[in-house]
Amino acid sequence: MPRKSKAAKQPIADEPRADSREMMLSIQLDNDKALNATQREFNRLVQSIEQTKRQMEQVKAVVQKTRDKVLTELAPLFAELKEKQLTWLHRLDEIHDTMSLTKGQKKTLAAFILNEADQLSEVLDDEFVDSLLEKYETQEDRAFREERKQMTNQLFEKLFGFNPNDEDAEEKTAALFERMHEHMARNPFGGNWDEPEQKGSKKEAARQKRMKEEAQMEAKDVRSIYTSLVKALHPDLELDPKVREEKTELMKKVTQAYERNDLYELMRLQLAHNSKGMEKMADIVEEQLKRYCKVLRKQLGQLQTEFWEYTQQSDDAKIISDFLTYKYDFSAAKFRSRKKRLLDDINHIQAYIDELSDKKGVVYFLKVIK
Secondary structure, X not given: OOOOOOOOOOOXXXXXXXXXXXXXXXXXXXXXXXXXXXXXXXXXXXHHHHHHHHHHHHHHHHHHHHHHHHHHHHHHHHHHHHHHHHHHHHHHHHHHHHOOOOHHHHHHHHXXXXXXXXXXXXXXXXXXXXXXXXXXXXXXXXXXXXXXXXXXXXXXXXXXXXXXXXXOHXXXXXXXXXXXXXXXXXXXXXXXXXXXXXXXXXXXXXXXXXXXXXXXXXXXXXXXXXXXXXXHHOHHHOOOHHHHHHHHHHHHHHHHHHHOOOHHHHHHHHHXXXXXXXXXXXXXXXXXXXXXXXXXXHHHHHHHXXXXXXXXXXXXXXXXXXXXOOOOOEOHHHHHHHHHHHHHHHHHHHHHHHHOXXXXXXXXXXXXXX
């Protein structure tokens, strides 16, 4: 006897659907009608935003896996290399102070120790290394270092308008990045970030007024979507405990998206959960769609800036450049190469330490480095 097929479960009104990125925003017309320019731009913007968000998630996932692999396999080697380097410097310093050497040999060794300590100080914060810099640095070296530091600070001040050694440098740096963020969001495709605003003319005043009115309309559009989602998904109105819990999580996403002014995510949530007002994308009127496009352009610019900063300037940027391909995939070849270099460095330093066990080895070493 054939089995009875189970009846398809009918969706309850306003019941949360699966939260999936597969439900992408797009405008599609019936009867294969052609989209107008604004509709095409809307589709392009939401597709670009989706791709940028997805790429950020994927890169962060790859970075996390790579970080775990680095901590497991490379971190112990980095620690061993650090110990070998410090042992190496201790041995050189001991030879300089205790072994009978000519004046020329001592001078050669002192210069070598200073160079090694200087290089190591750039990657390692260690009191012993700092003490070697102070011990072996000549007055001429100190003057050169100070001059180089001043030139760097002057260049920085010329470019950004403040000295990195100022007491409020941290606050000024944060303000600088905030201005750059705002400009990138307004002008994702170019323009001078530090270009002064024109003031005084009637034309400029009218432009400012128009921009303010447009910003208010844009904010109203975003709030309208947020309000419709709150009405549809508010958990306090739900009797079923399971659905109430689901709606509570959804409301967190809605609130976070609204606080970030994330129009894309609000519209996606509205479409995904069949909230009133987003049943047919093609019904959005032209003027409203233009405002949506303007907000989405700003959002895309901000996302692209965030992605660039994450891959180029964040704490994870070093992992990305050292172990990922240009497509942001994990590179096993790069990882193997770094591991091999670490092992080679450890073995080389140990060989140097062993070579300096007697004066004959020291004299030979000094001839090589001279």
